[in-house]
Amino acid sequence: MAHDVIIVGAGFGGMGAAIELGKMGIDDIVILEREDDLGGTWHVNRYPGLAVDIASVTYSYSFEPNPNWSRLFAPGSELKAYASHVANKYDLRRLMRFGVEVTGATWDADAAEWEVALASGETLRTRYLITATGFLSQPKLPDIEGIEDFAGTVIHSAKWDDEADLEGRRIGVIGTGATGVQLVPELAKVAGHLTVFQRTPIWVVPKIDFAVPGPVRTMFGALPITQRAARFANSVALEALNTVGVLNYKYGHRFNDLAALLAKAHMFAQVRDRRTRAALTPGYSFGCKRPTFSNAYFPTFARSNVTLESTSIRRVLPDGIEMADGTVHEIDTLVLATGFSLWEKNFPAIEVIGRDGQSLGEFWRETRFQAYEGMAVPKFPNFFCLHSPYSYTGLSYFWTIEAQMVHLRRVFQEIERRAARTVEVTERANAEFLGTMSGRLGRSVFQLGSCEGSRSYYFDPHGEATLLRPSSVIGARRDAHTFPIDDYAFA
Ligand code: NAP
Numbered sequence: 001m002a003h004d005v006i007i008v009g010a011g012f013g014g015m016g017a018a019i020e021l022g023k024m025g026i027d028d029i030v031i032l033e034r035e036d037d038l039g040g041t042w043h044v045n046r047y048p049g050l051a052v053d054i055a056s057v058t059y060s061y062s063f064e065p066n067p068n069w070s071r072l073f074a075p076g077s078e079l080k081a082y083a084s085h086v087a088n089k090y091d092l093r094r095l096m097r098f099g100v101e102v103t104g105a106t107w108d109a110d111a112a113e114w115e116v117a118l119a120s121g122e123t124l125r126t127r128y129l130i131t132a133t134g135f136l137s138q139p140k141l142p143d144i145e146g147i148e149d150f151a152g153t154v155i156h157s158a159k160w161d162d163e164a165d166l167e168g169r170r171i172g173v174i175g176t177g178a179t180g181v182q183l184v185p186e187l188a189k190v191a192g193h194l195t196v197f198q199r200t201p202i203w204v205v206p207k208i209d210f211a212v213p214g215p216v217r218t219m220f221g222a223l224p225i226t227q228r229a230a231r232f233a234n235s236v237a238l239e240a241l242n243t244v245g246v247l248n249y250k251y252g253h254r255f256n257d258l259a260a261l262l263a264k265a266h267m268f269a270q271v272r273d274r275r276t277r278a279a280l281t282p283g284y285s286f287g288c289k290r291p292t293f294s295n296a297y298f299p300t301f302a303r304s305n306v307t308l309e310s311t312s313i314r315r316v317l318p319d320g321i322e323m324a325d326g327t328v329h330e331i332d333t334l335v336l337a338t339g340f341s342l343w344e345k346n347f348p349a350i351e352v353i354g355r356d357g358q359s360l361g362e363f364w365r366e367t368r369f370q371a372y373e374g375m376a377v378p379k380f381p382n383f384f385c386l387h388s389p390y391s392y393t394g395l396s397y398f399w400t401i402e403a404q405m406v407h408l409r410r411v412f413q414e415i416e417r418r419a420a421r422t423v424e425v426t427e428r429a430n431a432e433f434l435g436t437m438s439g440r441l442g443r444s445v446f447q448l449g450s451c452e453g454s455r456s457y458y459f460d461p462h463g464e465a466t467l468l469r470p471s472s473v474i475g476a477r478r479d480a481h482t483f484p485i486d487d488y489a490f491a
Pocket residue numbers: 050051052053054136142143144157174175176177178179180182197198199200290313337338339340454455457
């Protein structure tokens with residue numbers, strides 16, 4: 001017997017979809033989750049220093065404000081607790097199956113159902129399939145010679161080992177992305193010596209963060225409108241940053257120059273050594289890859305137990321790392337803050353075979369990365385991929401989720417109204433959407449900035465910056481409410 005809906009992934013995206021469909025009275029929903037609990041990235045990531053980098057008033061569902069955030073930028077554990085709260089409040093846990101890895105899904109045209117294959121060998125059937133597998137869910141192990149022969153402890157940031165004893169150890173950390181920037185100051189506090197292996201520097205601006213005073217939290221709880229006002233103000237600021245500095249770089253590039261100047265001044269105030277400053281200064285435009293916020297990162301490099309190594313790595317030895325110039329750094333613990341295999345393993349995260357045997361991964365790789373409204377692809381009926389090309393909108397992921405919830409609601413209402421068996425986006429609508437998005441990218445920092453050498457994961461393997469939706473949050477929300485329903489074919 002087929003389920004009505006299978007959702008793959010019990011993070012905020014999957015939970016948002018389940019809440020929306022539940023409101024419509026669809027009850028036979030199963031949420032399959034690879035991990036042993038819900039929360040997605042906020043369940044998996046628990047490295048020291050983990051905190052959200054979008055203010056928490058905005059980084060949460062608008063319909064489920066949390067007056068209890070302890071800081072402006074809440075620590076990761078609070079996001080995980082918030083996810084649990086949402087699951088309990090909306091009674092989602094009963095829909096979830098944990099420790100279930102989905103390997104693939106195949107469209108059965110005769111039955112108009114998806115057959116979903118699990119790693120256990122079990123198969124499930126469903127009328128509708130929604131993948132909510134996250135953008136950053138497949139940890140990347142760097143392809144560096146000798147890494148498998150390293151004799152000490154290896155820890156990836158997304159598979160943190162709480163038992164690992166780091167006190168006094170000679171730690172090497174590879175990676176200086178948003179994770180590295182949060183992790184490095186924490187590791188430096190406990191390491192005997194810490195070597196930071198940097199391939200590409202990151203733009204780091206000051207982090208204005210503070211504990212939310214008790215009376216403010218009380219006010220947020222008693223008068224939710226005050227928290228909504230704070231959310232609105234912060235959201236407007238983030239929306240301005242994104243639309244000016246990222247999407248309309250053609251007109252707003254001076255803003256990026258200013259942001260770069262701020263980051264340089266921040267570094268100048270915190271790093272006295274000129275050579276260290278030079279090594280930490282990015283050579284690409286601000287905005288080409290996700291910049292980050294920290295007040296603790298730069299000062300770490302002044303510590304006597306920290307070395308910044310910016311020469312390229314030649315190979316990993318059993319007891320250290322050898323650089324291209326022959327220098328060897330002896331280490332006993334290797335921390336990989338090397339990010340995620342986004343395009344290689346996440347688009348899509350499972351093998352999806354649609355109509356006429358079309359493979360979604362092959363389609364994207366052989367043509368271009370594309371998805372109508374960042375959610376639907378021709379030849380994939382009854383399928384919505386929440387983490388698609390052009391889906392991520394604005395700076396807070398919750399904006400993406402909530403626009404997608406509206407989109408799903410409209411499609412499922414129409415399915416019900418027409419008593420349809422199948423729904424599939426038309427080739428025409430998909431092509432038009434792709435054309436619009438591609439056109440808008442022409443004004444963005446990704447096409448007009450100096451992004452060579454940024455190694456930004458915003459760019460897909462074809463060299464197109466298709467991860468982010470080049471539209472304002474307001475625009476994406478409006479599109480979710482107004483896209484012509486005939487962009488889908490119902491049968
Ligand atoms: P990332 O941005 O992809 O950074 C990975 C780092 O590892 C980069 O510095 C990369 O260098 C380096 N690296 C990868 N392979 C390497 C190799 N073979 N040799 C040398 N260096 C290598 O990953 P991330 O730092 O985990 O962050 C990913 C995203 O997660 C962020 O952009 C952000 O969206 C999100 N995040 C959010 C928060 C938050 O909200 N608080 C915190 C952490 C992360 P190259 O740049 O040279 O490739």
